[in-house]
Amino acid sequence: MSDYLVDIKHEKLSFFTPVGEVKALNDVSIQMKEGEVLGIVGESGSGKSVTAYSLMGLTADNGKIVDGEVNFNGHRVDLMTEKEIRKIRGKEISIIFQDPMTSLNPVYTIGNQIEEAVRVHGDKTKEEARQRPRELLTLVGINEPDKRLKQYPHELSGGMRQRVMIAIALACEPKLLIADEPTTALDVTIQAQILELMNDLRRKLKMGIILITHDLGVVASMCDHIAVMYAGEIVEYGTTDDIFYEPKHEYTKGLLKSIPKFQEKEYSRLVPIEGTPVDLLNPPKGCGFAPRCDSCMKICLERKPEKMIINADGTFEDMPDETEYNGKHYSRCWLQKKEQFELQDNAKGES
Amino acid sequence: MSEKLLEIEGLKQYFPVAGTKNVVKAVDDVSFYINKGETFGLVGESGCGKTTTGRSILRLIEPTDGRIVYDGKVLFDGEKKIKADMMPYRRKMQIVFQDPYASLDPRMTVGDIVGEAIDIHHLCGSKKERYDRIIGLLEKVGLNSEHANRYPHEFSGGQRQRVGIARALAVDPEFIVCDEPVSALDVSIQAQVVNMFEDLQKELGLTYLFIAHDLSVVNHISDRIGVMYLGHLVEMAESEELIFHSAHPYTRSLISAVPVADPKTARASKRIILEGDVPSPVNPPSGCAFRTRCPYADELCSEKIPGFEEISKGHFCACHHRDRAQNGSKVSE
Numbered sequence: 001m002s003d004y005l006v007d008i009k010h011e012k013l014s015f016f017t018p019v020g021e022v023k024a025l026n027d028v029s030i031q032m033k034e035g036e037v038l039g040i041v042g043e044s045g046s047g048k049s050v051t052a053y054s055l056m057g058l059t060a061d062n063g064k065i066v067d068g069e070v071n072f073n074g075h076r077v078d079l080m081t082e083k084e085i086r087k088i089r090g091k092e093i094s095i096i097f098q099d100p101m102t103s104l105n106p107v108y109t110i111g112n113q114i115e116e117a118v119r120v121h122g123d124k125t126k127e128e129a130r131q132r133p134r135e136l137l138t139l140v141g142i143n144e145p146d147k148r149l150k151q152y153p154h155e156l157s158g159g160m161r162q163r164v165m166i167a168i169a170l171a172c173e174p175k176l177l178i179a180d181e182p183t184t185a186l187d188v189t190i191q192a193q194i195l196e197l198m199n200d201l202r203r204k205l206k207m208g209i210i211l212i213t214h215d216l217g218v219v220a221s222m223c224d225h226i227a228v229m230y231a232g233e234i235v236e237y238g239t240t241d242d243i244f245y246e247p248k249h250e251y252t253k254g255l256l257k258s259i260p261k262f263q264e265k266e267y268s269r270l271v272p273i274e275g276t277p278v279d280l281l282n283p284p285k286g287c288g289f290a291p292r293c294d295s296c297m298k299i300c301l302e303r304k305p306e307k308m309i310i311n312a313d314g315t316f317e318d319m320p321d322e323t324e325y326n327g328k329h330y331s332r333c334w335l336q337k338k339e340q341f342e343l344q345d346n347a348k349g350e351s
Numbered sequence: 352m353s354e355k356l357l358e359i360e361g362l363k364q365y366f367p368v369a370g371t372k373n374v375v376k377a378v379d380d381v382s383f384y385i386n387k388g389e390t391f392g393l394v395g396e397s398g399c400g401k402t403t404t405g406r407s408i409l410r411l412i413e414p415t416d417g418r419i420v421y422d423g424k425v426l427f428d429g430e431k432k433i434k435a436d437m438m439p440y441r442r443k444m445q446i447v448f449q450d451p452y453a454s455l456d457p458r459m460t461v462g463d464i465v466g467e468a469i470d471i472h473h474l475c476g477s478k479k480e481r482y483d484r485i486i487g488l489l490e491k492v493g494l495n496s497e498h499a500n501r502y503p504h505e506f507s508g509g510q511r512q513r514v515g516i517a518r519a520l521a522v523d524p525e526f527i528v529c530d531e532p533v534s535a536l537d538v539s540i541q542a543q544v545v546n547m548f549e550d551l552q553k554e555l556g557l558t559y560l561f562i563a564h565d566l567s568v569v570n571h572i573s574d575r576i577g578v579m580y581l582g583h584l585v586e587m588a589e590s591e592e593l594i595f596h597s598a599h600p601y602t603r604s605l606i607s608a609v610p611v612a613d614p615k616t617a618r619a620s621k622r623i624i625l626e627g628d629v630p631s632p633v634n635p636p637s638g639c640a641f642r643t644r645c646p647y648a649d650e651l652c653s654e655k656i657p658g659f660e661e662i663s664k665g666h667f668c669a670c671h672h673r674d675r676a677q678n679g680s681k682v683s684e
Contacts, residue, residue: 157629188566192625193625195610215610217611218610220617244614259538260542260570260571261567261571270542271542272540
């Protein structure tokens with residue numbers, strides 16, 4: 001029995017479309033403890049949302065988990081029926097979406113929509129269920145909750161709607177909250193408010209958060225661990241400091257270089273990652289990032305790199321298949337293998 | 352002293368609210384200038400009127416009042432009722448739109464999208480010349496001749512934005528309004544497009560009005576920056592001056608809200624978090640528009656609209672309490 005809240009093992013997920021099989025996830029493994037904040041970073045189409053949605057059983061109809069295990073809080077989510085999943089969805093795990101405008105129902109009041117989430121899981125009396133929306137709105141920092149409960153989504157601003165979404169997600173005090181680009185549609189000043197709120201709530205309620213985003217600035221301030229995804233694989237994983245100060249994978253390095261340095265007096269030209277993301281319908285044989293990588297070697301085009309653990313002293317070792325890697329720093333890149341050989345050669349030469 | 356290419360004075364853009372006598376003052380008394388060959392950045396939250404300002408300058412929406420002077424010629428003057436014929440200026444002033452998905456006609460090939468402006472302005476005599484020119488433009492923005500016969504849906508977001516830029520360049524403009532050209536793109540692609548804007552500027556001597564809500568991108572590309580709030584320009588200065596010596600409390604909070612991609616700085620820095628939302632432009636607050644969210648607001652702010660004053664050379668700010676704001680919490684350097 002694993003003591004992880006989330007334990008995804010070698011998940012492979014494909015979408016079967018009329019033009020062929022799209023391999024959206026290719027051997028994704030994630031371990032996450034209770035109360036931890038994990039950031040998943042990547043470009044659109046890298047599989048970050050698909051990974052998180054599969055935890056909730058929200059994969060689209062043509063998608064199927066082909067291989068691997070998805071464990072959440074002692075449940076095998078990939079084996080559960082829709083009926084069973086509905087029991088945990090909203091109660092133990094819930095989600096806030098990117099666009100608060102389209103994810104609220106325009107014809108029900110705010111109060112109604114929050115109350116629905118409370119009632120569906122039915123362990124509260126009617127009276128308690130009626131009181132709960134007020135408490136929740138206060139919790140997420142909305143002024144005049146009594147007035148807001150009677151309003152409809154169109155009467156609220158974007159930031160306010162996102163707060164309502166968070167209130168609904170927290171209705172049953174879930175153990176895990178998935179936040180799918182929660183601030184992308186919001187202005188910077190409102191984004192700062194929402195991030196502050198999520199940080200606050202996480203401390204108060206001790207829940208785990210999976211934060212999906214393409215903005216490295218957002219993860220820097222919030223996450224304990226970061227998983228960088230590219231072409232349906234986690235290419236690098238580590239603590240926030242590992243990823244920002246000791247990036248090992250070429251894609252992570254590229255991402256960090258491509259953001260404009262703010263508050264730096266000297267002008268430096270941006271370093272973009274050239275080329276476009278891979279087409280997952282025809283994924284390359286070797287490393288997914290190889291076609292865009294500056295340090296691409298022959299082997300990169302032919303074979304997929306294995307995970308290599310990066311030790312604190314800068315040495316590398318192969319990662320065994322069934323290892324616990326929560327908290328470790330690993331990367332999937334042939335360059336590390338090359339470096340390891342070079343280190344070994346040097347050691348031999350010396351002896 | 353560099354030459355002014357564009358001068359805007361007291362630009363106003365009011366929209367009537369259907370069914371009432373109210374007006375939305377989307378842009379209210381905005382004045383600034385842009386020098387030849389420079390990039391002027393315009394930042395602000397959604398609904399602050401930055402896009403409307405860009406469109407009014409090109410007279411894609413007719414301004415309510417104000418004066419627009421381009422290269423010494425008056426394009427629009429509300430007081431003297433001057434409305435110049437825009438056709439010759441359309442060749443000189445172009446725009447790149449925000450949404451690369453919505454701004455390209457899905458039923459036209461990329462070649463025709465780029466070629467349309469060439470046809471309208473009769474820039475090419477023969478079909479061969481037209482074709483060569485289109486290919487030349489596509490290559491300039493990093494696409495190639497194969498792409499000319501394809502349709503917009505066959506392209507990724509970054510490539511579509513390149514098509515939009517090629518279209519703007521088709522008539523050899525001097526001035527381009529870039530309306531949030533990178534906000535819809537992924538970070539890695541965003542850097543490609545920003546670099547391209549910079550290269551084109553160097554190569555063709557272009558002048559940009561760069562509109563965006565992301566202060567870090569605007570800071571990167573602009574020589575001078577204007578900050579808008581609820582239809583007003585609240586602060587304007589050279590980029591470095593604005594980032595390190597900002598005077599307006601709104602600018603200061605905007606700067607502190609930019610997520611820093613550096614965990615140590617992010618943990619250490621204290622954010623100035625603004626309370627509440629932007630007020631509705633239908634009933635803007637009396638006096639200073641920012642006072643409802645401002646930590647320094649007092650009675651004076653609700654009574655009197657602060658003037659847009661020059662506080663140091665080239666640095667303008669509209670705030671009664673800018674001294675207190677400037678001496679308040681320092682932005683981490």
